[in-house]
Amino acid sequence: MMIDEFDFIKSVRPNKTHHKDLVMGIGDDAAVYNCKKGAEQIVCADTMVEGIHFTKETMTPFQLGWKVLAANISDVAAMGGKPDYYLVSIAMTKDWLHQAKGIYKGMEALAAQFGMDLIGGDTVSSKHELVLSVTVIGHVVASRASLRNQARPGDAVLVTGTLGDSAAGLALLTKDMAIDDHNDSQYLINKHQLPLPQVTAAEILAEMNERFAVNDISDGIASEANEIAEASQVAIKINYENLPRSQALRHFDSTRQMYFMLNGGEDFQLLITAPRHKVEQLIEHFKGHDLLLTKIGEVTEGEPGVTLEVNGGEERLEKAGYNHFRADEG
Amino acid sequence: MMIDEFDFIKSVRPNKTHHKDLVMGIGDDAAVYNCKKGAEQIVCADTMVEGIHFTKETMTPFQLGWKVLAANISDVAAMGGKPDYYLVSIAMTKDWLHQAKGIYKGMEALAAQFGMDLIGGDTVSSKHELVLSVTVIGHVVASRASLRNQARPGDAVLVTGTLGDSAAGLALLTKDMAIDDHNDSQYLINKHQLPLPQVTAAEILAEMNERFAVNDISDGIASEANEIAEASQVAIKINYENLPRSQALRHFDSTRQMYFMLNGGEDFQLLITAPRHKVEQLIEHFKGHDLLLTKIGEVTEGEPGVTLEVNGGEERLEKAGYNHFRADEG
Known part of the structure; x- marks a missing residue:
C-alpha cells in the first residue's frame, strides 16, 4: 500500500499523553505546555545522519530511534534534569517510509520509561539520506543545573x-x-x-x-x-x-x-x-x-x-x- | 583555510544574548532558562531540505536561514505567542561549510527583530544534501493560545x-x-x-x-x-x-x-x-x-x-x- 506524508504522520501520532501540564500536543501549529513551578527548562537537540552516525547494517530503525532520543536525554541528565517532551524532525527518502515507523516505536519505548510525550516535529522528504533531528525539553529544580x-x-x-x-x-x-x-x-x-x-x-x-x-x-x-x-x-x-x-x-x-x-x-x-x-x-x-x-x-x-x-x-x-x-x- | 566542526561552531556562536531569563545558552550539554511567570511555553520545529524546499539558485544562504526561522516564528505567532529562543540542527556536505555561516547570519538578522537567542543545536556532516532543522520556543499568556x-x-x-x-x-x-x-x-x-x-x-x-x-x-x-x-x-x-x-x-x-x-x-x-x-x-x-x-x-x-x-x-x-x-x- 502506498502511504503519503499525512498517513505517515497519523500513524506515528501518539494516542495518549503522560503530562497533565501539556495544553496542546501534536495537531496545531505548535505545542503548548505549562512550566513546572520552581523549575528551570532544559532544552537540547541532536541529529543523526545515515551513513555518518549509523548504517542500516548496524542499527534497526527501532534502535536508531531509541539511540537518538537516548543521546538527547543524556544531555538533559548531564544538566541534572528530567526529560519531559520531545520533537522529531525527519527528512527521509521514499524507501524509508515503511521502516520509519520503527524509528518512532524505538523512541516511544524509551520515552515511556521516563513518561515523555512526543509533542511535535516535521516530516519531509529527502533525496539521498535519512536525517533525524530530535529536540528534547526537560526541567530541573531552579538553580540546581549541574554545569x-x-x-x-x-x-x-x-x-x-x-x-x-x-x-x-x-x-x-x-x-x-x-x-x-x-x-x-x-x-x-x-x-x-x-x-x-x-x-x-x-x-x-x-x-x-x-x-x-x-x-x-x-x-x-x-x-x-x-x-x-x-x-x-x-x-x-x-x-x-x-x-x-x-x-x-x-x-x-x-x-x-x-x-x-x-x-x-x-x-x-x-x-x-x-x-x-x-x-x-x-x-x-x-x-x-x-x-x-x-x-x-x-x-x-x-x-x-x-x-x-x-x-x-x-x-x-x-x-x-x-x-x-x-x-x-x- | 580549512575549517572544521569546532571552528565552525565557534564562528556561529552568539557573543551576546538578549534574554535575562537565560541561565545557560550554548556551551554546555543543554540550554537552561527560566519560564516567564504566568506564561505557557510554545514549541515547534521545521525542516528544510536542499533540492526539496529550496535550491542554491533561488535562495542565498542568508535567505535560507531567514526563511526557515521565519516559518517557525510564524507557527509561534499562529498560537498567539512571542518567540524567545531557537535551536539549529544542520547536516551539511563539506562544500556548504564556508557558506553555512550565511545561514546563521540570516537567522540572526530575523531573530534580532524579536530579541530571540540562539541557544543550541547540532552541527554534523552529511554526504549529499543540506538538511536544516530549526526548533523555536516562545511563550503566550496562560490560556490565551489561539488554537x-x-x-x-x-x-x-x-x-x-x-x-x-x-x-x-x-x-x-x-x-x-x-x-x-x-x-x-x-x-x-x-x-x-x-x-x-x-x-x-x-x-x-x-x-x-x-x-x-x-x-x-x-x-x-x-x-x-x-x-x-x-x-x-x-x-x-x-x-x-x-x-x-x-x-x-x-x-x-x-x-x-x-x-x-x-x-x-x-x-x-x-x-x-x-x-x-x-x-x-x-x-x-x-x-x-x-x-x-x-x-x-x-x-x-x-x-x-x-x-x-x-x-x-x-x-x-x-x-x-x-x-x-x-x-x-x-
Missing part, C-alpha cells in the same frame, strides 16, 4: 557505569573484531544499539543539591574531561587503572580496551566532579539505586587540561572524538 | 496581509514566468526570499483576549482553512473576490493569481476566525499598527470543509499544498 564550569581544585572525579562498551559493540557489529563469548558479545552490542541514559543518576545529583560539574560521555571520556577542565579552568588527573570496565570488555587486548574506554564515545555515562568529602555519601546513594559510581581521579589547580596516569607514568590526554568536516574523516 | 479548534458558526474569517506573493516570487525566480515591472517583480521575490512572520498581529490577538482560531499560511489558504474547519468541526465559506492581493500580483493572468492565492503557500500570513461583533475593532487595532487585516468569509454550521464563492457560484475548496512522498511529487 560544566563547576569543577574546583580538590574535587574528586567520578564516572557512572562502565566505559567503552558501546564502541566495543560497534567494533563487533562491523566485524572489525570478534570475541568468543556469545553472551558478552551480545552485551556489548546491546550497549551500542540500546544505550540507557543516566536519568536516575541525574536525579540523585539534583536531590543532593551540591556543587557538581557534569558532562555526559558522548565522544569519549578524553573529550568530556577536557571540556570540564576548559569550562572550569582547572586541571584534571585521571588514573587509568581506576576506569570502570565491564567483564565483556576484557576480551579485547589492552590497547583496544584503552582506546574504547578513553575515546570510544556513545556510552552516555555521566562524568562528574564532586567535593571530595561528598564522595562516599554519593557512592552510597548510587549503590542504593543499584547504580555503579567509580572514583577515577581528581581536580587540581593548573593549566586547563587532562592528565592520564598510566603504567606508572603520566601523559597528556587530548580531546578526541569524531570531528565532522576534518580532512581525514571523510 | 485551531476555536472557530464557531457565526464567526468571521479574516486574513492578514496579502496572499500569493511568495509563490509568485518563486515563479519569477525559477523563470517559469516573468513580468515587465521590475519593482513589482523584486517585491514578489522579496516576499519569497525574506518573508516576515506576523508576530505583531499575534500580539494584538493575545492582548484582546477573545476566542480566536488561528492558523498560519504555510501551504496555502485552501489547506489552512480546511485545517481550521476540521479541528473546529465547522464549515467555512470564503469569498474569492475579497481575498487581499498585492498590486504586484495583478500582473499575472487571473488563473495564476487564483492558484497563487489559494494554493501558493509560504506567505506566513495568519488566517483568523473571530466573533463577528469583534471584527471592526480588530481591523482598527491592526490599522493602528499599520497592518492589513481583511474579512474574507464566514464560519457556518455544516459538514467540516471549505466552500469558495467565485464567479457567482460556489465550489468545494480542497486541501492542497505539497505532500511529501506522494507518487506524483517526486
